[in-house]
Amino acid sequence: MPVSGPERVPAGSVFAVPNGAAGIREVRLRAEGEGWALGLVDEHGEFAFPVGVGGWAESAPDGVPIAAVGGWEGDAFRAEVLFLETPHTLGVTCAANGSATVQWLTEPLHAAGIREQRHP
Numbered sequence: 001m002p003v004s005g006p007e008r009v010p011a012g013s014v015f016a017v018p019n020g021a022a023g024i025r026e027v028r029l030r031a032e033g034e035g036w037a038l039g040l041v042d043e044h045g046e047f048a049f050p051v052g053v054g055g056w057a058e059s060a061p062d063g064v065p066i067a068a069v070g071g072w073e074g075d076a077f078r079a080e081v082l083f084l085e086t087p088h089t090l091g092v093t094c095a096a097n098g099s100a101t102v103q104w105l106t107e108p109l110h111a112a113g114i115r116e117q118r119h120p
Contacts, residue, residue, distance in 0.1 A: 001080035015100035021107075022114045027092060027100040029077055034068065038079060038092060040102070040114060047114050049080050058084075064118045080105070090114070 015027040028039035033049055035057070039048040049068055050057040056067040070079030075096040082089050089105040108117065 013094070013098075014106075015094045015098055017100045017102050020100070020102040021104045022112050023088065024100065024102040024114070025095055027102065029094050036077070036079075038070075038081075039066065040092070042114065044115060049081075056082075062115050064115055085119040086117050088117055 022077045023042040024040045027043035036051040039046040049059045049061045051068045051070040056069045058067045065084040067082045077094040086089045091105045093101045
């Protein structure tokens with residue numbers, strides 16, 4: 001997993017996601033305290049959460065238990081988001097060119113939306 005490092009992409013940046021997994025069309029990266037926060041934007045709005053630097057940060061945006069960790073790898077910010085009540089993990093990469101990649105590392109068999117990744 002990436003490590004923390006100097007900011008290479010301005011905090012508050014918005015990244016377009018062409019053909020994003022889980023219906024994600026935009027990623028928002030912002031500084032939060034001594035770490036970072038990501039906002040994954042889909043048709044329902046922003047799914048925002050803290051990203052641990054050097055360790056996992058647990059939260060439950062919209063009632064979905066997750067853990068996230070991330071940091072800088074070269075000129076890109078990379079994060080992994082674990083959906084704690086499922087075996088699924090989402091990878092997020094924000095590039096210096098203003099684009100982002102969002103992909104399932106373990107793809108759901110059924111509902112692929114981020115808000116559906118919890119125990120019913």
